[in-house]
Amino acid sequence: MGLDKSESFLDVQEYLNSIDNKMLDVDYIVSQLTEDEKCRLLAAEDWWHTIKIPRLDVPAIRFSDGPNGVRGQRHFNSTKTTCFPAATGLAATWNKELLFQVGELLSEECKLKGARLLLGPTVNMARSPLGGRAFESFSEDPVLSGLLASEYINGVQKHGVACALKHLVCNDQELERNSQDSILNPRTLREVYLLPFQLAIKNSKPLSIMTSYNKVNGVHCSEDKDLLQGIVRDEWGFEGLILSDWLGTYSVAESIKAGLDLECPGPSMYRHKMLASAIASKKVDIWEVDERCKAVLKLINDTQSSGIGEYQEEKTRDFEQDKPFLRNLVAEGVVLLKNEKAELPLAQKKKTAVIGFNAAYAAYAGGGSSLCRPYYKVSPLESIQEKLGKENVFYEAGAYSFKFLPSLGNSLKLPNGNTGATLKVYNYPPDFKGDRDLVDELIMDDIGYFRMNDYFNDKLHSRSKFYVDIESTFIPEFTGEYLLGIAVHGTAKLFIDGELIIDNATNQKHGTAFYGQGASEVRSSFNVVAGKKYSYHIEFGAADTSSLVHEGPPIGGGGGLICGGILNIDPQQAIDRAVNLAKQCEQVIVVTGLNKEWESEGADRVNMSLPPHNDELIQSVLKAKPDAVIVVQSGSPVDMSSWVDDCRNLLHISYGGNENGNGLADVIFGDVNPSGRLPLTIPRRLEDNPSYINFGAQRGKVYYGEGVYIGYRYYEKVKRSVLFPFGYGLSYTSFEYNDLQVKHVDEVGENFIEVSVKVKNTGNIDGSEVVQVYVSQIDSTVQRPIKELKDFDKKFIKSGATETLTCKIPLKYATSFWDEERHSWISEKGEYEVLVGGSSDAEFLTQKFQTGSTFFWKGL
Ligand code: BGC
Numbered sequence: 047m048g049l050d051k052s053e054s055f056l057d058v059q060e061y062l063n064s065i066d067n068k069m070l071d072v073d074y075i076v077s078q079l080t081e082d083e084k085c086r087l088l089a090a091e092d093w094w095h096t097i098k099i100p101r102l103d104v105p106a107i108r109f110s111d112g113p114n115g116v117r118g119q120r121h122f123n124s125t126k127t128t129c130f131p132a133a134t135g136l137a138a139t140w141n142k143e144l145l146f147q148v149g150e151l152l153s154e155e156c157k158l159k160g161a162r163l164l165l166g167p168t169v170n171m172a173r174s175p176l177g178g179r180a181f182e183s184f185s186e187d188p189v190l191s192g193l194l195a196s197e198y199i200n201g202v203q204k205h206g207v208a209c210a211l212k213h214l215v216c217n218d219q220e221l222e223r224n225s226q227d228s229i230l231n232p233r234t235l236r237e238v239y240l241l242p243f244q245l246a247i248k249n250s251k252p253l254s255i256m257t258s259y260n261k262v263n264g265v266h267c268s269e270d271k272d273l274l275q276g277i278v279r280d281e282w283g284f285e286g287l288i289l290s291d292w293l294g295t296y297s298v299a300e301s302i303k304a305g306l307d308l309e310c311p312g313p314s315m316y317r318h319k320m321l322a323s324a325i326a327s328k329k330v331d332i333w334e335v336d337e338r339c340k341a342v343l344k345l346i347n348d349t350q351s352s353g354i355g356e357y358q359e360e361k362t363r364d365f366e367q368d369k370p371f372l373r374n375l376v377a378e379g380v381v382l383l384k385n386e387k388a389e390l391p392l393a394q395k396k397k398t399a400v401i402g403f404n405a406a407y408a409a410y411a412g413g414g415s416s417l418c419r420p421y422y423k424v425s426p427l428e429s430i431q432e433k434l435g436k437e438n439v440f441y442e443a444g445a446y447s448f449k450f451l452p453s454l455g456n457s458l459k460l461p462n463g464n465t466g467a468t469l470k471v472y473n474y475p476p477d478f479k480g481d482r483d484l485v486d487e488l489i490m491d492d493i494g495y496f497r498m499n500d501y502f503n504d505k506l507h508s509r510s511k512f513y514v515d516i517e518s519t520f521i522p523e524f525t526g527e528y529l530l531g532i533a534v535h536g537t538a539k540l541f542i543d544g545e546l547i548i549d550n551a552t553n554q555k556h557g558t559a560f561y562g563q564g565a566s567e568v569r570s571s572f573n574v575v576a577g578k579k580y581s582y583h584i585e586f587g588a589a590d591t592s593s594l595v596h597e598g599p600p601i602g603g604g605g606g607l608i609c610g611g612i613l614n615i616d617p618q619q620a621i622d623r624a625v626n627l628a629k630q631c632e633q634v635i636v637v638t639g640l641n642k643e644w645e646s647e648g649a650d651r652v653n654m655s656l657p658p659h660n661d662e663l664i665q666s667v668l669k670a671k672p673d674a675v676i677v678v679q680s681g682s683p684v685d686m687s688s689w690v691d692d693c694r695n696l697l698h699i700s701y702g703g704n705e706n707g708n709g710l711a712d713v714i715f716g717d718v719n720p721s722g723r724l725p726l727t728i729p730r731r732l733e734d735n736p737s738y739i740n741f742g743a744q745r746g747k748v749y750y751g752e753g754v755y756i757g758y759r760y761y762e763k764v765k766r767s768v769l770f771p772f773g774y775g776l777s778y779t780s781f782e783y784n785d786l787q788v789k790h791v792d793e794v795g796e797n798f799i800e801v802s803v804k805v806k807n808t809g810n811i812d813g814s815e816v817v818q819v820y821v822s823q824i825d826s827t828v829q830r831p832i833k834e835l836k837d838f839d840k841k842f843i844k845s846g847a848t849e850t851l852t853c854k855i856p857l858k859y860a861t862s863f864w865d866e867e868r869h870s871w872i873s874e875k876g877e878y879e880v881l882v883g884g885s886s887d888a889e890f891l892t893q894k895f896q897t898g899s900t901f902f903w904k905g906l
Contacts, residue, residue, distance in 0.1 A: 062103055068350055072343045075102050076336050085321040088307065088338050089314030093292075093500040093603075094119040094161075096308070096342060098356065105356040107346055108159075109210070109310075113166025113182065113198075114411060114703065115418035116155035118360045122501040122604075123490055125360040128155055128368060128704060129420040131379055132412050133168060134681050135700030137184035137725035138379035138775075140816040141840045142197045148375065149201020149209075151368065153352075156207040160358030162349035163208045163254055166416075167195045169242035170217050170258070172682060172726055173756060174737040178220035178650040181412040181681020181700060185725035186757030186772065188238050189835045192245025199250035206352030208345060211246055213258035213291055214267055214278070215239050219741065219748065220650045224294070226743045227261040230750035235262070236864035236871075237754050244282060245859075248906040253286040253348045257306060259294045268294055274305035281904050287345040292415070293602065299329035307341040311500075311602075364421040369705065374718070376702040376709020378814075381722035382776040384696035389673050391716025391778060392633050398439050399631035400427050401624045401667060402660075403447035404639045404679045410706045412681050414561075414647020420704050426637050426677070429707035433715055440631060444624030444667070445617065445659035449643035450559065450567050451531035451610030453494020458518040458582060466491040467518035467582075473507045476515065476585050485512065493518070497535075497560070498588060498604030509603055511591060516584040520611075522574040527614040533567035535560035536605035537587035540570075542580050547572055551587065554594045560606050561648030563589070563596050571614060584609060617659045624663060625670045634671045635714060636664055639679030642701070650742070654685040654732040664689045675714060683728040690769060698724070716778065721814035721840070723775040723885065727757050730769050736760035758886050759831035773818050773835070773886040779809030779845065781884065783817075786891040788880045790857070797857040803882050803891060804850050807843040814842045815884060817851040821860050824877040824894070828863060833881055836860050858903055868902055875900040 055061040061074055079087065083099055091097040091106060098106035110116050114136075115129045130136065130148055139145070156164050169191045172180040184191040199209045216228035216239050230239070246252055255278065257268040267273060268290045278284045288307050295301050295309040298320045309317050324330045382390065392398070400406075408423035431439045460466050466489055473483040485505040490496070493516060506512055520542065522528060530547060532538050537551035550568040557566030574580065589605030628634045638660045644651060655661070656678075667674050668689055675695040678684060690696070697720075699710050712718040729735050736752035755763055758772035785804040790797065801819050817840070820833035837853035858873050865872040875897055881890040 058102065065103065068103070069347050070104060070343050072340050072347065075104060075343055076339050078102055079339060081322060081325060084335050084339050085318050087342055088321065088335070089309040089317035090312035092313070092502070093311040097312070104343065105346060107162040107349065107356070109163040109165055110156065110159055110161035111165045111415045112210070113168050114416055116152060116159045116161060116164060117418040118159035118161065121497040121499055123488065123496070124419045125159065126362055126364070126421045127159065127418045128363070128372070129410055129418050129423070130372070130703045131376055132181045132681050132701040133184045134172070134181050134725055135376065135379040135702055137190060137194055138381055138700060138722040139375065140190070140723050140838055141378055142193065144375060144378060145194050145197035146201040147371065149198045150204065151371070153202045153205040153207040154363065156202070157205070157352060157354055158361040158363055160354055160360060161207070162352055162354050163210055163345065164202055165210045165212065165256065167198050167209065168212050169195050169246065170213060171239055171756060173218045174735055174741040175654045175683040175729070175732060176651045176741060177218060177682065178645060179412070179414065179647050181645045182414070182416050182647070186727060187725070187835050188241035189245065189837070190725055192242035193249070193837065195242060195246040196249035199246060199252045203250065203253065206349055207354070208253035208349050210254040210256045210289060211243060211252040212256035214243060214255050214273070215258055216262050217258035217260055220648055222743045222746065224259045225261070225746060227264060227747045228750060229263060229747050231753065232866050232869070233864040234750055234753045238756050240277070244906065247282050247284055253345060255284065255286065255288050257288060257290050257294060259291050266296055268306050269297055269300040269304045271304040279305060282906055286348070287341045298324045302330045302334055302338060307338040362421065372703060373705040373708045373712065376699070376705045377712045377718040379700060379702070379722045380710055380713040380720055381698045381724055381774070382713070382720040383698055383770050383774070384694060385776055386694040390675060390695050390714065392635070392675065392714055394434055394715050396438065396632040398430065398434055399627045399634045400430055400439055400441045400637070401444045401628065401634065401663070402637040403443050403445065404641070405635070405637035406441060406443065407447070407452060407641065408706050409639065409641040409679055409701050410703050411642055411701045412645045413642035416647070417642060422704055424705060424707035426707040426710050429711035430635065433711055440627055442620070442624040442627045443615070444620055444636070445657070445663040446612065446615070447639065447641060447657040447660060448610070448612070449641070449657070450533055450608045451529055451569065451612055453492055454520065454611045455492065455494065457521055457523055458493070459521055460489065460518065464491070467493045467516050470515045471503065472513045472515070473505070475513050475587065482513070493607070494610055495608050497606035499602055499606065501604045508590070510589045510605070512588045512604065513591070514586040514588070516586060518582045520580040520582040522576055522578070524613045525574065525576040527571050527573050528611050529569055529571050529614045530611040531567045531569040531609070532584070533557055533559045533564055533608040534586070534605065535564035535592070536589045536607070537591045538607055538609070539585045540609065541583040542572055544581065554592060556594060556596070558649035559608055561601055563601050564606070565592065565594055567608065621659065621663050621666050625666050628667050628671045628674065634667060634674035635677065636667055636674055637677040637679060638664060640681070640684065645681045654683060656684050661688045665692070668692045677710065683726055685732065686728070686769060687730055719778045719811055719813035720775065721777060721816065723773050723816050724770055727761060727768050727772045728770040729761070730767065734761070734766055734768070755831060759834065762832040771885060771887040775885070777813045777815070779807055779811050779813040781815045781843070782806045782808045783882065783891050786880070786882055786893050788893045788895050790895070791854065798854045799857055799860045799880070799895060800852065800854045801837070801880055801882060802850055802852040804848050805841070805843060806848040807845050810845055812842065812844045814840055816840045817853070818883060818885065819853045819855065820881040820886070822879045822881060823861065823874070824879060826863070826874060830863060857897070861897060862903070865902065870902045870904045873897060873901050873903070
């Protein structure tokens with residue numbers, strides 16, 4: 047439009063008549079906004095929308111989590127959506143093209159969910175296997191993370207939807223995440239923790255960035271001017287919107303001055319009236335407020351081409367055509383770790399034992415804000431039954447893997463026979479003498495886990511103090527003793543056939559659920575007869591009905607509930623049954639691992655172990671059947687030391703989204719040749735991990751004592767052997783590398799190192815190979831890692847064929863380290879070595895190159 051002068055219009059009406067395509071004239075609008083409107087514009091209206099200003103035609107826009115699906119505008123009773131593999135599963139594909147396509151499909155979902163801003167991807171670093179949210183970040187390597195995030199963002203933003211790259215920066219653990227202070231030196235900050243943000247901004251220009259909850263070197267990131275203005279805006283030239291993490295704005299003036307545009311979520315705590323007071327007292331200048339307003343308005347313009355309307359109703363797309371893509375995506379992220387006697391892939395026609403909790407339970411996602419409600423989910427057992435025919439597949443759990451008792455799922459029925467429960471929401475408690483004031487009545491198909499933090503109804507007296515009666519009929523699948531459990535953020539009592547079975551309202555204890563705000567799970571047992579009907583009734587009270595006192599900021603709203611149940615088993619008998627089954631079958635698959643409760647936002651893991659009894663189960667099965675195929679499912683590494691040497695066939699899978707089981711089964715049975723590579727080193731023991739002695743907070747501080755030596759960079763430097771190295775993964779075929787070429791390519795504005803290599807598929811079947819390019823500085827004035835990943839390429843190569851794989855790396859990124867004396871990147875004149883192979887511990891092809899001069903640089 048080119049209408050940038052407020053003086054151009056006689057009045058607002060003339061302005062409104064002049065705008066076409068709904069593109070806002072940002073400067074004009076800012077000139078017309080009242081101070082009150084400005085103060086309101088800088089905070090979200092509610093959990094998922096910015097505010098609208100109708101008189102100036104400024105629409106509200108919606109945000110949605112992210113990153114492995116688009117949940118829409120409700121945590122509570124969300125609309126169903128496409129669920130993609132968790133980020134470590136996406137990263138295990140090492141496939142840039144696929145990540146771009148993931149982005150494109152996400153943008154389609156955003157359009158249906160009416161969300162113009164997708165809250166993702168997450169590029170924090172997997173410093174420790176214990177990081178509760180490590181599954182949601184891509185990798186331990188900043189370059190792998192940054193390059194994959196770039197493709198994801200390019201895919202999403204191609205269609206007019208914006209991404210919020212998160213969480214800037216060093217939100218690498220969950221413990222005390224709002225207050226912990228990450229202490230690290232500038233070099234480590236630049237080379238490891240900021241680098242994925244820098245790469246993504248260079249390669250994909252995300253339209254938004256989300257700040258993290260924590261402090262870095264004494265300053266909260268949402269108040270850090272050196273970070274937001276100094277590095278992100280001035281040095282990197284970022285022109286988009288910076289928003290806070292949810293309830294991660296902690297100040298009025300400091301955050302505005304630092305460059306934090308938008309407080310999230312609403313209703314606002316630190317803007318609106320408080321901002322007006324800060325303007326009046328000149329704690330902030332109005333021009334600073336105007337800058338922040340411009341960023342909000344600019345994002346509205348930047349996402350206009352998406353065509354997404356204001357407060358659009360949410361829709362779904364459970365399309366057949368998406369399924370093969372999602373299925374292949376899962377399969378490409380499955381990593382084959384052992385196949386010692388080429389016993390994999392398994393035959394499709396044999397009598398097969400399937401063992402393990404994660405075989406029957408579709409662990410499709412990690413926990414926390416990234417969790418979405420899937421259109422459907424497929425367990426490995428279901429996929430294997432589909433492939434082999436139900437008559438050939440026999441199942442035993444062997445050991446359970448849950449942390450909280452799993453949802454009763456199909457065993458809870460509505461009067462019409464459908465699965466689910468009825469929820470009635472009241473303003474007054476069950477014992478209220480009078481009309482309880484019914485506010486809402488709804489049906490949910492699964493009540494195993496829900497959050498009511500963003501539940502709202504006009505008739506509610508309070509968003510955080512209300513009561514929900516949950517009714518269903520429990521029809522158990524088995525006869526015997528059931529364990530029943532309830533964890534709650536709020537209060538809850540469970541009654542079966544009118545009898546109080548669980549009281550999690552009185553004498554509550556702190557637990558890890560609901561970001562540490564919930565009461566721990568209370569369990570009880572109850573004897574049932576299979577097929578018999580029992581009335582199942584829960585009295586749930588929202589967050590403020592609990593008198594538990596929590597540390598840390600409240601997460602707001604109505605709280606949530608985890609209610610589950612399962613047949614109680616004797617651990618040894620369960621293992622014995624599984625071993626007996628294994629002995630009777632021709633081939634055996636064990637699927638073990640973690641799930642969304644063990645790996646979740648809000649709580650770090652306490653150790654690297656598999657859930658109780660799972661190691662014993664695997665050991666016992668392997669003793670009976672040494673050729674058993676073991677599948678470990680987890681978002682970050684688990685301890686395999688007690689059985690890994692006895693195991694010949696081993697696979698790893700992250701949480702796979704909708705097609706979780708299908709993608710895995712395709713690899714096990716050879717429909718897909720595995721090509722996944724580990725985005726994380728699997729250490730022998732937790733104690734070997736470089737962050738081990740510093741992980742967790744030491745009276746509020748987290749010392750990044752390992753410096754730049756994160757993951758493989760440490761294991762290689764100190765020559766510590768690991769179980770499976772970074773970048774590792776096998777194939778059912780073999781590849782041969784030849785003819786490595788390294789050349790300088792100088793283009794206007796940027797110089798590159800171009801690396802190409804010929805890769806031949808020397809086996810009998812087609813397959814994809816991942817070529818990884820590492821660079822090592824031969825002689826440096828500082829200590830550096832032995833080598834650092836700089837780029838990678840993946841190609842499908844037919845049996846017997848040869849393909850050329852190429853990487854073009856900006857020279858400065860290939861060579862530089864952060865110079866703490868000069869406060870800039872330095873590329874030292876000298877000799878460097880390029881190492882090319884299929885894993886970080888491959889037998890590399892190598893070639894040296896020289897640089898002619900030392901130079902310093904900043905920016906992108
Ligand atoms: C998470 C963010 C998320 C936000 C909104 C926060 O708890 O840290 O990643 O986008 O909630 O759900």
